[in-house]
Structure formats: structure tokens, C-alpha cells
Amino acid sequence: MQSNLVNFVQVLRTHDIRVSPAESLDAVEVAASLGYSDRSLLRDGLAMTLAKTPEEEVIFLQCFDQFFQQKLADFANVETHDEQEKEPSSAAVDDDAQEATDFADAQVSALEQSAQDNPMLEALLQTPLMQSLISNDRNDLTLAMNQASEQVGLQNIQMFTQKGQFTRRILDALGEEHIRKAVIELEQADSPALPILQRYRDILREQVRDHVEREYLIQAEGKTQQFMDDILSKTRLNNIEHVYMHKVQALIRKMAKKLASRHSRKRKLLKRGQLNMAKTLRKGIPNDGIMFNTYWRQVRKDKPQILAVCDVSGSVAAYAKFLLLFLYSVQDVLPKVRSFAFSSHLGEVSDYFNDYPVEKAIELVNWKYGGATDYGNSLLDFAKLAMDDINSNTTVIILGDARNNHGDPKLEILQSIYQRSRQVIWLNPESRRSWGSGDSEMKRYQSACHFSSECNNLKQLERIVDQLLKSTR
């Protein structure tokens, strides 16, 4: 059972629940003190040591059910499955079992009878595989399956698409093709033994499928997820299909959490000039009341303010969405985010984010401010709305492709923002090569930015937000 627990911990880890070795030791202790007899008790107990948040607990419960269900599945039941369907009132279990064996015996003799005038079937019945199927010898069959899966390298299974392939290979290694051939032959001969043999074949297939499924669960499911996350974080954001959107959002939240925990320490500043009298007195007591060391009042530094200005016109809208999602997900460490959206004109949209969940707010913003871009006009609006609030604690992030439809770029506004703020960051989803080409004003705007960068996938976005968090403190 202990190795089972270790396997289970492995499964949890691949499902993104972080379990440390110390915690798996705890889990063993929990299992020892609760015992294995009461399933729900054990489940609750393990959940308490292994799952650390309500979200993790949900995943934990799923994994627990999947994992232990399969481990405990009794495959002798498969044999009697048909009979149980016919007689759902299986109160008299003994009778059923008796009937089942009788039935199986009858089938075996039927098979043997038809084998007498079919040499091939005769040979088949002598194979160890068929023998163990007929005698319903679970140990033999499991052993054979394990050997076969080792032979075909089942432990290397990576993707769920490989499940079918591995099932086939294991069946081949077990020698299932003999049964298959025999079935075809019996079909042609229209033999009465056909359904019986078919049933054995199906049982075998089911067993192998379950076996592969189980192995996949242990080895690969989580890996597939990691693989997926990896790919998603490197894809250009506007190429991501709608169906993956919720995955991306989850991924952003994960990244944001990581960044938030990395940057969450508040900074204390010594404010010279204000003496902390009480502390100085207290610390002087050991020196007979002589205030040997002085202590000063500490203050927490003001948290930085961030103004995010996003172009939400068609070409950039997708990126704006992710930037905003990201910024609002790190709000634990960046509590003062104000956001503005523009295309032809600009407006503050922070209220949407305060009133609605982030996804909903982004929808509303897109709907309200989408349209043809006019950077000059939008900068003018921005200056009117927020210029007074920009000070040396303010970081202004502008997200846009700087394609101004040949209008007046109003560079002087950006320059005055540049002078007043702590930093101006321009994120451009276009690649650096096309900056300044056509109607792009990027080269000119760039001159009034502390930092400009291309930003078109999650990895880059994460790096930028990380940098932002570092530089704002």
C-alpha cells in the first residue's frame, strides 16, 4: 500500500499539486493512523495533508477517485458481467457465482467441442494466454501484461493520442493476433463457438485498455498538460484559438501568482529625522538608561502607481486583453493599477475592473472602445485625464502597435509624460523589424520611452511584468 501511496503522490505532482517529500511522509502517517478500511475517512485525511488550497482539493478528489477506483477494480467481475445484467437482483451472491462458473464451464466445453474439428482453435486453446483467460487467472494475466508493456516501453507514454497505439502493441506482444485470426476463421465457418471466443477477446482488450489507461494516468497526463502550457506560452497571442482561451487565462493566473509571491515583500524605509523615542529609551535600559543607540521611525514606502494605456483596436485588442489580465492578476503586489483604453478616443476603464471579474471587464472594454486608431487624439485625452496624477512614483505602460493612420502623433505629450513619470514602457506586439515601417510611428514614440519592447507571447509578457515589478520597487 505504501508504494501505492507513493504512486498516488506522483500522480498528484503531475497534476500540478506540489507535494514535498515531507508531505508524502505525513501522508503515510495519516494513512497509518486512520487505517485503510474507511475510504472517505482516508480520503479526507489525505486531502488535509496533500492539498493546500480549495482548488487543489478539487483536483485531489478527482485524482483520488480516478486512481483508487482503478487500482481496486476487480476484474473477475467482468466475467460475470453478462449474467448480472440479466439478473439485477443479485441478492444471492453465492448462487450467482455458482451460475457464473457453470456458465463459464459450459462455454469452455462448447469451445473445446468446436476445437475438435478445427486444428487452429485447438492450438489456440493451448496457448498460455488463452489458458489464463479461460481459467480467469488474474495473476497470470497481469504478469503477462506487465511483461508485454515493459517490452513495448509503455512507461514512455507521453500523449493521450498514444494510448491506442500502445494498447495495440501490447495486445500484439501478448499474442492477441492468434485469437483474432481464430475469430475470423470461426466467422467464416459460422461456428457456434464464435460469440464465446469474441467475448474472451473483448475481455482481453478491455483489460489491456485499462492497463494502458492506468499507466498513462501515472506517467503522462500531467506531462501533456505541461507540454501544452509550454506551447501556449510561446505562441503569438493573437494566434491562440478561442478554445484554448480559458487555458491561457489559467496559465496567466499561474504566472501571475509566481511573480506575485516573488515580489510580495514590502519594503521598509528608514525615515531619518523622526526619532522613535520609546524604542530608543527601551534599548537604552541595559546601559543604565543611557541612550547609546538611536532608533528611528520606520515607514513603508508608498506603493507604486501603474497606469496602463491599451490600444484596443482590432489589431492589438487580443494583446491588450492579456496585458490587462496579467496586470490585474498581480494586484496583490501592485495595488494601484489604473487602466485606460483607446482607439479613436480614450477613456478610463479601471471601474470596469473593480466592478466586474477581469474577463467580463475586458469584454466590456473591447465593446466600448474598439474602433479605428488615433494615437494623437488619445494621448490628448490621456493627458487631460491623468497628467496631474503622474509623478515620480508612476509607471506608464502603453500597449499598442503605434500605427496612427498617418495622423498627428502628438509626440510632445508623450515627452512630457516621459519627463514627469518614473518610467514609460511601450509594449509593441509587432516585431522590432517592422517598427517605423508604413504608418508606424514607433521609432518616434520610442524616443520618448524609457524602455520599449516587443511583446507578443506569454513568455515575453511574463518577463516584462517581472521586470516591471523589479523596477517599480
Place this chain on the structure above:
Amino acid sequence: MHTQDFPQLASVEHIEKGFESHGYICSRKIATAVFLSFQLRKPVLVEGPPGVGKTELAKTTAVLLETPLIRLQCYEGLDEAKALYEWKYGKQLLYTQVLKEKLGDLLQGATGLAESVERLHQFGDIFYSEEFLEPRPLLKAMQQEKGAILLIDEVDKADYEFESLLLEILSDYQISIPEIGTVKARTTPMVFLTSNNTREISDALKRRCLHLYIPFPTVELEERIIRSRVPDVDEQLRHQLVEFVHSLRQLDLKKIPAISETIDWARSLLLMHADKLDEELVRSTLNVLLKYEDDIDTTEAEVRNLIQSSAADGQSA
């Protein structure tokens, strides 16, 4: 604490029964957590919405075990001096002043500075001994001879740094005081931490705890709770009011009414001699359940529907 000292904690069932006899109706999961915490000597981190009985759990455990409950309420800016220990500065100062005269007697006959210092050394660090130590909740819990229940309430309100302070205490049940050395717990206390999830608790702290999430109770459980807390309420009314509160929780409210509010409401209905819910009654007592004007406004429009549905449920049940 040892198992043989506390037969109340011998098994999950014992705990369930024990809690019930003290008026705390709990789910199986909660009892399991207490059992494991006791068996594995691990603290329990209790999370959940406000008012579901997180603090009550620790209190009841203390009553059940007849051990003292030591409570540390966390808040922003809580530091060592308030949580662990502090030196009794006043006493130290007073003693140094008083003992000044004694110094002369002590040093009489000593020749030279070196000898005087030598003599003084013989007295050691008398001013930094346990007599001058003012224990705060955490240290106090370690000092209890017969064990204690330590409740660290709303740990999420404390600063991030404070969590690190807890780590040594929670995993080894000891406190390091630079001037004295390490103080080990005389008897391992049972520790409950509660959190309202206003911020993420650090992984290091979580790793040392059993994690217990208490959600809002099911209808059956809540009815049992009301029965034990407000036994005089008529059965039909009890069912109706619990159903009503449950449907209230489905609404989009700022502050969802918790168990404590349900209990308060049941009490106020009892005081008003109500035997069934009607619109007038509900409207006039809504402020017991809901704490925001907005919420009351939202609900008032729905009261009729809610009463009807909870009455219908009551009949079918």
C-alpha cells in the same frame, strides 16, 4: 499531549460525539482534522468564509479537553514583542536603580579593576533571566504544564514576515530567545490557525499544517446546528429558516450570511414568538442576517419568492 491523557480524542467518532455534547455540530471532515492534528502533532490551518465556526472549533476543543485556550489575534504590524515575549523593561530599570547601592557592598575589598569585574561576572546575566521575561501568547502556550490549545486567529492579517516567525514554533514547538537560549514546549500544544483568505499564506507555513477548509454547511447539518444552539425553535420553523438562509446564499450578496448569522436569526425569531416565516417578519428581521444596506435592498425584492420556495421545500421534506 498524549493519547492516554485524552480519551476524548481516541477516535474520529469520539471527537464527533464530544463536540456534539458541547454544542458544536461538525462534519466528519472537521473531526478527522482534529484527530489527525492530535495524532501527528501537527497544527491545523482552518480556512473558510467568515462565520462558519473556525474560531469556535478551537474554543470547543479547549472546552472538550479542559485545557486552557491561548489566543493570539493577528493584525498588520504584529511583531515579536507582542506575539512571543518581551523583557520587563520597567522592572529591569527599577532593579538596577535599587541595586545600585548594593554594588558598593559587593565590591568592597576588591583591589583593582580586574578583580571587581571578576566579582561582577559571578552574578551572570541576572537581568536577562526568566524572571524578567514577559511571556506573550506563543511563549505562554509553550510554558503550559498540561498542554494548551493555541489559537492563532486570522493569520492572513499579519505581515508576511510574521509567518516566518511562526515556522520554528509550528514545526518544532520551540522558541529561540537570544539571551536565554531555546525554550522547548513542556507539553506540545494543539495549534489551530485560522485564515479568511485575504491573502495567500506562504508555502512554508502551509507545508507544516494540515489544511482544513470549512465550507457553508449542508441543510441537514445546519439544522442540527440550530437544534443544538437554539433548541427552543419549533421544528418546522427551523427547517424553513434554514432553507431560507440557504437560498439567500445563492443570491449575489456582498456578505453571505454564515452560520453565526443563522443562529442569531433563529434566536431573534424565537424572541418574536414566530412559529412560521412570513413576509412581514422576514423583512423586519433581515438586518440580523444581512450586514449591508445593498444586500438588504437586493433581498427585499426577492423575499416573497424565497419564502415560497423554502415553504415548498419544507412541505416536501
